[in-house]
Amino acid sequence: xxxxxxxxxxxxxxxxxxxxxxxxxxxxxxxxxxxxxxxxxxxxxxxxxxxxxxxxxxxxxxxxxxxxxxxxxxxxxxxxxxxxxxxxxxxxxxxxxxxxxxxxxxxxxxxxxxxxxxxxxxxxxxxxxxxxxxxxxxxxxxxxxxxxxxxxxxxxxxxxxxxxxxxxxxxxxxxxxxxxxxxxxxxxxxxxxxxxxxxxxxxxxxxxxxxxxxxxxxxxxxxxxxxxxxxxxxxxxxxxxxxxxxxxxxxxxxxxxxxxxxxxxxxxxxxxxxxxxxxxxxxxxxxxxxxxxxxxxxxxxxxxxxxxxxxxxxxxxxxxxxxxxxxxxxxxxxxxxxxxxxxxxxxxxxxxxxxxxxxxxxxxxxxxxxxxxxxxxxxxxxxxxxxxxxxxxxxxxxxxxxxxxxxxxxxxxxxxxxxxxxxxxxxxxxxxxxxxxxxxxxxxxxxxxxxxxxxxxxxxxxxxxxxxxxxxxxxxxxxxxxxxxxxxxxxxxxxxxxxxxxxxxxxxxxxxxxxxxxxxxxxxxxxxxxxxxxxxxx
Amino acid sequence: xxxxxxxxxxxxxxxxxxxxxxxxxxxxxxxxxxxxxxxxxxxxxxxxxxxxxxxxxxxxxxxxxxxxxxxxxxxxxxxxxxxxxxxxxxxxxxxxxxxxxxxxxxxxxxxxxxxxxxxxxxxxxxxxxxxxxxxxxxxxxxxxxxxxxxxxxxxxxxxxxxxxxxxxxxxxxxxxxxxx
Numbered sequence: 174x175x176x177x178x179x180x181x182x183x184x185x186x187x188x189x190x191x192x193x194x195x196x197x198x199x200x201x202x203x204x205x206x207x208x209x210x211x212x213x214x215x216x217x218x219x220x221x222x223x224x225x226x227x228x229x230x231x232x233x234x235x236x237x238x239x240x241x242x243x244x245x246x247x248x249x250x251x252x253x254x255x256x257x258x259x260x261x262x263x264x265x266x267x268x269x270x271x272x273x274x275x276x277x278x279x280x281x282x283x284x285x286x287x288x289x290x291x292x293x294x295x296x297x298x299x300x301x302x303x304x305x306x307x308x309x310x311x312x313x314x315x316x317x318x319x320x321x322x323x324x325x326x327x328x329x330x331x332x333x334x335x336x337x338x339x340x341x342x343x344x345x346x347x348x349x350x351x352x353x354x355x356x357x358x359x360x361x362x363x364x365x366x367x368x369x370x371x372x373x374x375x376x377x378x379x380x381x382x383x384x385x386x387x388x389x390x391x392x393x394x395x396x397x398x399x400x401x402x403x404x405x406x407x408x409x410x411x412x413x414x415x416x417x418x419x420x421x422x423x424x425x426x427x428x429x430x431x432x433x434x435x436x437x438x439x440x441x442x443x444x445x446x447x448x449x450x451x452x453x454x455x456x457x458x459x460x461x462x463x464x465x466x467x468x469x470x471x472x473x474x475x476x477x478x479x480x481x482x483x484x485x486x487x488x489x490x491x492x493x494x495x496x497x498x499x500x501x502x503x504x505x506x507x508x509x510x511x512x513x514x515x516x517x518x519x520x521x522x523x524x525x526x527x528x529x530x531x532x533x534x535x536x537x538x539x540x541x542x543x544x545x546x547x548x549x550x551x552x553x554x555x556x557x558x559x560x561x562x563x564x565x566x567x568x569x570x571x572x573x574x575x576x577x578x579x580x581x582x583x584x585x586x587x588x589x590x591x592x593x594x595x596x597x598x599x600x601x602x603x604x605x606x607x608x609x610x611x612x613x614x615x616x617x618x619x620x621x622x623x624x625x626x627x628x629x630x631x632x633x634x635x636x637x638x639x640x641x642x643x644x645x646x647x648x649x650x651x652x653x654x655x656x657x658x659x660x661x662x663x664x665x666x667x668x669x670x671x672x673x674x675x676x677x678x679x680x681x682x683x684x685x686x687x688x689x690x691x692x693x694x695x696x697x698x699x700x701x702x703x704x705x706x707x708x709x710x711x
Numbered sequence: 712x713x714x715x716x717x718x719x720x721x722x723x724x725x726x727x728x729x730x731x732x733x734x735x736x737x738x739x740x741x742x743x744x745x746x747x748x749x750x751x752x753x754x755x756x757x758x759x760x761x762x763x764x765x766x767x768x769x770x771x772x773x774x775x776x777x778x779x780x781x782x783x784x785x786x787x788x789x790x791x792x793x794x795x796x797x798x799x800x801x802x803x804x805x806x807x808x809x810x811x812x813x814x815x816x817x818x819x820x821x822x823x824x825x826x827x828x829x830x831x832x833x834x835x836x837x838x839x840x841x842x843x844x845x846x847x848x849x850x851x852x853x854x855x856x857x858x859x860x861x862x863x864x865x866x867x868x869x870x871x872x873x874x875x876x877x878x879x880x881x882x883x884x885x886x887x888x889x890x891x
Binding site: 176177179180181182183184185186187188189193194197198199 | 718721722725729733737743746747750751753754755757758759814815816817818819822823825826832833835836839840847850851854855882891
C-alpha cells in the first residue's frame with residue numbers, strides 16, 4: 174500500500190459514514206445547525222432540544238408562517254421559540270444598531286420596579302425603553318401610562334425598544350430567560366411570556382422521527398443547480414496565500430479571542446471568551462506572555478481615550494459579573510481589583526473613570542436597588558464610597574468638581590430626572606425633569622453630558638450641562654462631544670466651544686485637534702481574526 | 712417508476728448521488744467534520760419530501776439534492792462571517808514538493824497496519840480535519856475525489872500555491888508525527 178491508497182482509504186472511511194447517513198435520513202434524524210448552538214448563558218438550561226420541535230420551528234421560520242405563539246407554553250414550544258429566536262437574531266439584526274422591538278420573558282416573576290431595574294443593568298440603559306409589561310397570561314400594561322398603577326402586579330415579560338445590538342446582552346442577563354424579536358408572528362397583542370417552568374430540559378432523542386404535519390418549504394426546488402464553484406457559503410474561511418512577512422512579530426492562537434488592545438508601545442491585552450492575557454514585545458521582538466487571568470465572559474468595561482488604561486469585568490463561577498481587572502499602560506501590568514464589598518449582592522455594570530484624578534464611578538444593579546459608587550484608585554486598591562442608592566434605575570452621567578450627575582427613572586410614571594449630588598456635603602438637587610423620551614449623551618472625559626429629548630411637536634431638543642445647569646442648545650437635535658475636551662461639541666449647525674463667556678462657533682479644523690482617538694502603539698499594530706492575534710510592525 | 716415506493720426510490724437515488732453530493736458538500740462546508748451532519752440533513756429532507764409529496768415531478772434527483780445541499784449549508788452555518796487568516800510560514804520549495812510526491816507512491820508495509828488500528832487511524836484523520844477548515848477539504852478532494860490540485864484550487868477559490876502548501880505541509884507533518 175502506498176500513501177495515496179492509504180489516505181484515500183482513510184478519508185473515505187472516516188469523513189462520512191454513508192450507511193449511517195442513509196439509515197438516519199430515512200428515520201428522519203436531523204442535526205442542529207452550528208448557528209443554533211450559541212451558548213447563551215440565559216438559555217443554558219434549555220440547551221437540549223427535541224429534534225422534532227427543532228424541525229417544526231425551523232419550518233415555521235423559513236416558510237414565512239411565523240412563530241406559533243401558543244396560549245399555553247410548554248417545554249417543547251419553549252424550545253421551538255428559542256430556536257426561532259436565535260435564527261431570527263442571526264439572520265436579521267445581528268449587526269444592526271437601530272431601535273428594535275423585542276419581547277422579553279423573565280426567568281421569574283418580577284414587579285414593575287424590579288423589571289425596570291433589571292434593564293438598567295445594560296450599559297447606556299437610557300437606550301432601552303420598556304413599553305409594556307406582561308403578566309404570565311399575556312395581559313399587557315403600559316409603562317408610564319396615565320393609569321399606570323403597576324404596584325402589586327407580578328410580571329412575567331415585557332415589550333421593550335432597544336438597539337438591536339443589545340440582544341445578546343439582554344439574553345445574557347440572569348433575570349431574562351428569552352429575548353424574541355418582534356418579527357414573524359409576535360406582536361403586542363399575542364405575546365405571552367414563556368413560563369419559568371417551561372425551561373425544564375427536554376431530553377434529546379438520538380434519532381427521532383419527524384412527527385406531525387411538518388411542511389418544510391425548500392427554496393426553488395426545480396431550478397437547475399450550479400454544481401461548480403462560485404457560491405459563497407457562510408462558514409468557509411478564506412485563506413490568504415502564505416508568504417514571508419518581514420513585519421510579522423507574532424501570530425498567537427488564542428481560542429475565542431474577541432479583542433486586542435495595545436496599552437502602551439509594547440504591551441497589549443487580549444480578551445477571549447474565558448481569559449484576559451497581557452503580553453509585551455521583548456527586546457528580541459518576540460511576544461512574551463506576562464499575565465493570564467481565567468474568568469468567565471470577560472468584557473472590556475472602559476478604556477480611556479488614549480487606550481492606556483483598561484477596566485475589564487468578568488464573571489465568577491456562578492456566572493455573575495463580579496470580577497474587575499485593571500490593565501495599566503503606564504505600569505505595563507494587569508491585575509485584579511477587589512470589589513467584593515460592593516458586589517456582595519449585586520453585579521457590576523457600567524464603569525467609568527474620570528481622567529486626571531483617577532476617580533472611578535461604579536454602578537451595581539440588583540433587582541431591588543441600583544447603586545453608584547465613587548472610588549479612588551491607587552496602587553491597585555480601591556477606596557469606595559456609596560454615592561447613590563435608589564430603588565429606581567439610575568445612570569451616572571458625569572462627575573466633575575466633586576459633583577456626581579446622574580439620571581433616575583421613576584418606574585411608576587416613566588419620568589426621568591437629572592440629579593446632582595455634592596459628594597462633599599451629601600446634598601442632592603434636581604436639575605431637570607423630563608416626561609418624554611429622553612436619551613443622554615455623555616462625554617468621553619465624563620465631565621459633561623447632554624440630554625436629547627422628544628418635544629411636543631415631535632422634534633428633538635438638546636440641553637447641555639454647563640456651569641452646573643442644563644442649558645438649551647438652540648436649534649440642536651443631535652450632539653456629539655469631542656474625544657479629548659467636552660467643551661468642544663458638534664450639533665446640527667456645526668462645531669461649538671463652551672467657555673465661561675458663553676458658547677461660540679468654531680471651525681471643524683479647530684475642533685479636529687480634540688478628536689484624537691485611542692493611541693494604541695506607535696511601533697506595532699494588532700489584528701484579530703479567527704482566534705488568531707497577529708502583531709506586526711508599523 | 713410510477714408504482715415505486717419512496718423507500719426504493721430513495722435507495723436508488725442515494726446510491727447514485729452520495730459520492731457527488733459528498734464532494735459538493737465537502738467543498739462547500741465550513742469543516743469536513745460537519746459534512747456527515749449536513750449530508751444527513753439533506754437526505755432526511757429529501758426522504759421526507761418524497762414521502763409526503765411524491766417524486767414524479769423530480770426530473771433530476773441530483774440537481775434537486777444539490778439545491779437542498781446549498782440550502783442546508785447556508786442554514787447550518789447561519790451568518791458566521793468569513794475571517795481572514797494570516798499564516799506566516801514560508802512556501803514549500805519545488806524540490807521539497809517533488810520529494811514528498813515521490814514518497815506518496817512508495818510502497819510502505821506499515822500503512823495497512825495503521826489503517827487497521829482504528830484508534831491511530833482516527834487520530835490521523837482528525838489531525839487532518841482539525842488542522843484548519845481548508846486542509847481537510849483539500850485532502851478529501853485530492854485523495855477521495857481524485858481531483859487535480861489546480862482543479863481543487865478552482866473549486867475552493869484558492870491559489871494553487873496555497874493548495875500545494877497545505878497539502879504537502881500536512882503530509883510532511885503527519886510523516887513526522889505518526890511515522891507514516
